[in-house]
Amino acid sequence: MHSFHYRENKLFCEDTDLARVAETYGTPLYVYSRRTITDHYRRLDSALKELDHEICYAVKANSNVSLLHLLAEVGAGFDIVSGGELYRVLTAGGSASKCTFAGVGKTREEISYALHNDVLSFNVESEEELFTIDSVAKTLGKTAPIALRVNPDVDAATHKYISTGKSQNKFGIGLDRVELLYEQAAALSHVKIVGVQTHIGSQITESGPFVEALEKLVPLVKRLRDRYQIQFFSIGGGIGIVYRGSLESGNEQWWSDSTTKGGMTIEEYVFAVVPLLKGIGVRVLLEPGRFLVGNAGVLLCQVLYVKQTTAKRFVIVDAGMNDLIRPALYEGYHEVVPVARNPKQPIVTADVVGPVCESGDFFALDREISDCQAGDLVAIMSAGAYGFSMASNYNSRPLPAEVLVDGTEAHLIRRRQNYADLVEFEVEG
Ligand code: LLP
Numbered sequence: 001m002h003s004f005h006y007r008e009n010k011l012f013c014e015d016t017d018l019a020r021v022a023e024t025y026g027t028p029l030y031v032y033s034r035r036t037i038t039d040h041y042r043r044l045d046s047a048l049k050e051l052d053h054e055i056c057y058a059v060k061a062n063s064n065v066s067l068l069h070l071l072a073e074v075g076a077g078f079d080i081v082s083g084g085e086l087y088r089v090l091t092a093g094g095s096a097s098k099c100t101f102a103g104v105g106k107t108r109e110e111i112s113y114a115l116h117n118d119v120l121s122f123n124v125e126s127e128e129e130l131f132t133i134d135s136v137a138k139t140l141g142k143t144a145p146i147a148l149r150v151n152p153d154v155d156a157a158t159h160k161y162i163s164t165g166k167s168q169n170k171f172g173i174g175l176d177r178v179e180l181l182y183e184q185a186a187a188l189s190h191v192k193i194v195g196v197q198t199h200i201g202s203q204i205t206e207s208g209p210f211v212e213a214l215e216k217l218v219p220l221v222k223r224l225r226d227r228y229q230i231q232f233f234s235i236g237g238g239i240g241i242v243y244r245g246s247l248e249s250g251n252e253q254w255w256s257d258s259t260t261k262g263g264m265t266i267e268e269y270v271f272a273v274v275p276l277l278k279g280i281g282v283r284v285l286l287e288p289g290r291f292l293v294g295n296a297g298v299l300l301c302q303v304l305y306v307k308q309t310t311a312k313r314f315v316i317v318d319a320g321m322n323d324l325i326r327p328a329l330y331e332g333y334h335e336v337v338p339v340a341r342n343p344k345q346p347i348v349t350a351d352v353v354g355p356v357c358e359s360g361d362f363f364a365l366d367r368e369i370s371d372c373q374a375g376d377l378v379a380i381m382s383a384g385a386y387g388f389s390m391a392s393n394y395n396s397r398p399l400p401a402e403v404l405v406d407g408t409e410a411h412l413i414r415r416r417q418n419y420a421d422l423v424e425f426e427v428e429g
Contacts, residue, residue: 002295003033003405004381009341011379013405018300019339021403021410022377027302028319028400030388031410032062034070036296037384040266041074044288047270051277053284056100058237059085061289061385062297066404066413068092071292077120079237079287083110086117096120100197100234100285102149104129104170111136111144121145123197123234125172130185137190146185147195147234150178150220152213156201156238159330165200165213172198175216182224193228195282196221199236203290205264207272210238214276225282234285235277239269241294243333243382266291290385297384299324299400300339303376304355313350315372320354321361322394324380324387328360336364339377345370352378356395388414396422 003014011018013033021031045055056077059068063085068078069092077098078089089099096117101110104125111133114122124130124146137144151172154165164171173181185193200213214235221233277284301319308314326332336352338345348371352364363380372378391399398417403410 002036003039004298004379006341009343011337011339011341013298015408016405016410018298018379019377021405022300022302022339024410025401025403025412026416027300027377028317028323029300030297030383030400030402031300032064032067032293032297032384032402032404032413034404034406037067037070037293038074040292040296041071041076044266044270044286044291045075047266048274048284048286050274051284053286054098054232056098056234056285056287057292058287058289059089060389062293062387062389063088064388064402064413065092066411067293068094070404077285079289080119083107083113086110086114086119090117100147100287102197102199102287106133108132108136112140115140115142115144119145121147121194121197121232123147123149124185125149127173127181127184130181130188130191134188134190142190144191145194146191147193147197147230147232148173148178148181148185149197149199150175150217152198152200152216154200154209154213154216156204156209157206158201158203158238158240161330162202163200164202165198165209175220178220179223182228186228193224193230195230195232195234195285196224197234197236197285199234199287200238202238203240204238205240207264207269210235210269211272211276214273218276218280221280221282225280230282232283232285233277233280234287235273237287237289237291239266239288239291240264241290241382241385244335292385294385295382297382297387299380299383299387301378301380303372303374303378305374306350306372312366313348315350315352315369315378317352317354317363317378319363319380319400320356320395320397321358322356322392322397323354323400324363324383325390325392326383326386327363328358334363334383335381336367336369337379337381338370338372339379341370345372347371356397393417393422398422
């Protein structure tokens with residue numbers, strides 16, 4: 001369930017009129033719903049109640065400090081992939097002892113920073129990284145807690161750029177080699193084996209690939225538990241969300257409707273994985289990113305021009321691929337809806353595009369949308385995950401502002417960049 005809906009044809013986030021938020025803070029503007037994030041967290045948490053579990057939010061999905069603070073408050077741990085993400089979590093009041101540090105290319109500096117702060121675990125992705133972590137820990141007189149990330153060679157049936165659990169992907173260590181590497185880790189003086197980790201990909205909308213991965217990994221986890229007294233098994237993130245038809249399906253039916261549209265409810269996911277994990281004898285960690293924040297955010301933008309050519313109708317908005325790159329990079333689908341709905345408005349087929357100088361700068365292609373004109377506001381839905389966190393200054397466009405809605409209140413949680421910000425770090429050569 002999410003908290004974006006129409007009231008008398010005006011798009012609201014919770015009890016806040018989005019047209020007014022856009023008027024106050026300008027566009028393009030990311031707006032997030034506090035209620036949706038906490039609701040999704042609690043929903044997943046309670047669905048997992050039969051398991052000893054911890055939800056470690058994948059910070060990369062949206063790393064705004066206010067959102068991290070909110071998630072820390074409701075009890076989340078964090079899955080981090082850089083020193084910068086650890087810094088953000090600490091700034092937000094999160095605890096390093098609830099952070100798992102993933103990623104194939106951790107630097108010595110990052111390892112050292114994470115050791116100083118006593119992270120819960122390093123999720124190790126290669127033999128060389130294991131030895132580097134041992135060596136950095138030795139220099140610091142510390143012992144590094146480690147889990148090996150296992151690549152189960154499973155097809156996650158998702159976009160090729162966000163599939164991570166096949167043997168041709170750069171991630172993790174193959175099942176054929178992983179036990180040997182655990183043996184080597186056990187012999188090292190400055191690492192302590194604490195867990196096992198896996199993550200097969202992102203935006204996975206059926207339970208099959210998760211089940212397949214767990215069926216391959218659970219026997220391994222049990223062996224490692226008996227041998228090294230590991231404390232946790234992290235099953236990664238990847239739970240897909242509904243991008244299509246989000247508003248028309250009605251909020252109450254959000255998740256159950258997703259089933260009929262080829263999606264997977266969170267209950268279905270839990271129903272599929274819990275039986276495999278029950279009785280495993282170690283704590284289960286999950287690393288959801290998109291599931292927690294994806295449908296909790298929209299990108300508000302304003303129509304600048306409507307251009308009709310012989311081939312197409314283009315709706316040119318003031319947000320670009322630099323603000324939300326998902327359509328360009330993954331052909332990601334996002335609903336585009338009017339902030340003020342007019343049922344009398346004709347439906348037209350149009351491309352919704354941004355101002356960036358690339359043909360890949362689009363949000364929707366040949367999409368049936370309610371016709372609009374210059375000055376209208378539109379919302380690009382489901383933009384809470386991998387939206388702002390992947391935004392850039394391409395074309396020297398200042399980064400948008402971010403707002404967190406709480407009931408009737410809208411709080412600015414990141415101010416819009418200005419032109420001076422664009423050149424702030426440049427020095428005379
Ligand atoms: N754990 C690990 C080790 C990961 O690599 C990821 C995501 C997650 C957890 C969280 O996955 P999620 O629950 O959000 O699916 N930018 C792409 C998605 C990249 C995902 C990268 N890894 C997109 O916009 O679709």
